[in-house]
Every structure is written in C-alpha cells, then in structure tokens.
Amino acid sequence: MDLKKGLPFSEDNKYTVGSFRQYSQAFSRDYDYKFARSTACPLLRNEIEYWNLIQNYKYDVSVDYAADLAASKYGSQFPVSSGFNLGTLFSQKDSLFQFISRKTQHVNGVTFPWVYFGTLFSSFCWHVEDNFLYALNYQHQGAPKTWYFLPQDQCEAFQAFLKSTYQRKNKMVQELTLQINPIELLKAGLKVYKAYQRPGETVVNFPKCFHAGFNNGFNVNEAVNLAAPDWLPFGQESVRLFRVGKLK
Ligand SMILES: O=C(O)CCC(=O)C(=O)O
Numbered sequence: 001m002d003l004k005k006g007l008p009f010s011e012d013n014k015y016t017v018g019s020f021r022q023y024s025q026a027f028s029r030d031y032d033y034k035f036a037r038s039t040a041c042p043l044l045r046n047e048i049e050y051w052n053l054i055q056n057y058k059y060d061v062s063v064d065y066a067a068d069l070a071a072s073k074y075g076s077q078f079p080v081s082s083g084f085n086l087g088t089l090f091s092q093k094d095s096l097f098q099f100i101s102r103k104t105q106h107v108n109g110v111t112f113p114w115v116y117f118g119t120l121f122s123s124f125c126w127h128v129e130d131n132f133l134y135a136l137n138y139q140h141q142g143a144p145k146t147w148y149f150l151p152q153d154q155c156e157a158f159q160a161f162l163k164s165t166y167q168r169k170n171k172m173v174q175e176l177t178l179q180i181n182p183i184e185l186l187k188a189g190l191k192v193y194k195a196y197q198r199p200g201e202t203v204v205n206f207p208k209c210f211h212a213g214f215n216n217g218f219n220v221n222e223a224v225n226l227a228a229p230d231w232l233p234f235g236q237e238s239v240r241l242f243r244v245g246k247l248k
Helices: 017-034 042-056 086-091 152-165 169-174 182-187 229-243
Strands: 066-070 114-118 123-127 134-142 145-149 193-197 202-205 211-215 219-226
Touching (some): 042 145, 086 134, 145 202
Antiparallel strands (some): 114 219, 123 211, 134 202, 134 219
C-alpha cells in the first residue's frame, strides 16, 4: 500500500513536547472510545486494526508523528552522564564515524541521533538504512513500537518481490511510503520477524535489513546509524549500486 507521504514537521512551534504528549494520548483515548475497543491484548488489537486500516481503507485516519527531529537542535533524551548514549556512539572505538570531522561532516540522523515522538498508528514504511549502515534505535519511554524485519539474506528476494508486485516501487521505497503487510511477504515465501520494543530496549538493524513498523501510542525514541568495520563491504556495495542507478 502506498501511504500518504508525511509532511515536514512544522517549525512554527505548533507543539511543545508536553502538548504533543497530550495530543497523542488524547488520540489513543478518543480512538478507543469512538470504536469501543476492548482493552484486552492491546498490541494484537492495534496490529489487526492497523493493517485493516491500511488494506481496507476502513476509515481515513491521519495522525501527527514528530519524527526525524535532530537531537543536536531539539535535544537528546539521554542524560549527559549516561554511559549509554547514542549521541556519543560515533566517537567510540570501532566506529568508523570517529574519523569524520565533528564540525563539518556530521549528518543528523546518520552520525548524530534523530528523536521521535510517536502517536498510535504513526508509521515507518519499509526501508533499508542509507548506504546499508547499521542503525540503533533506543526507546526512552511510552507505548511499545511494533517492528517487522527481513534478515540480510532476504534483501534481494524482497526487492525482486517488490519489482514483480509494485510498479512504482523505487519511488515508494525512496519516499518511505511503501507499507506491506508482513503476512503478504510470508505468503511470498520471505522470512519476516516481528518484535515489540519497550522502554529501555534497543533495536539494532544490521546492514541491508529492510524494516518497517508502527507505534502503539505516545512514545519517545532516539535513533542513529553506525558504521562498524564489518559494514565496509556493504558500504562499497551501496556505492556501486548508486553508480548503476539501482539504489536511490
Ligand atoms: O521509529 C521510526 O519511525 C523509525 C525507525 C527506524 O526505521 C530506525 O530507527 O531505523
């Protein structure tokens, strides 16, 4: 399914963190009330509802997602004293990002984290990381994030599946609007894994692993890329694919 492309998060201070939390919590409350949703098994209930909304166009639902907020501008959620801090990952031993210039070569969302404030059903569509980098995503607080992953060895099979099924697949993957029910992928013979990420948990995406998912309510996450030495062949491959126009 081709989801509507998200609009850039407005810089006009429409929300503070507090007002976004209120908006997001009210959205969950109102949604449950309006559709008289049972409170049993909320994660499964949300998952069924999510795919039903996407595939059957049951209702036109749109939610705000404060995504891709540069931690360098809006602030990180990690305490400065924290031993585990995605904001300092780039400088750690074995990170190849330690060799880039801190002043001129930092890229928000790649070498320095992005912060995300989620709402029920806010989504991230199927994608791999830029240049097939590793990605680490830490949940600070709030409702679980539902993740779907394809292992590295499924990357080519997934792309072949997209090519045979979706005409506009390159544009949709590039614009992060391609959402596909994992059941469809399983039926096509692909291996798909699911995880619920809860506060205090880190999800690590390995190079060339496609992933997608959605949020189950208000939550706060922070994510950054990582270039470990074993990423180098993947980086080289991504550059080669860019050159021949097979990666955008
Ligand atoms: O939570 C999100 O919206 C993005 C998650 C993601 O794709 C990542 O951290 O790599």
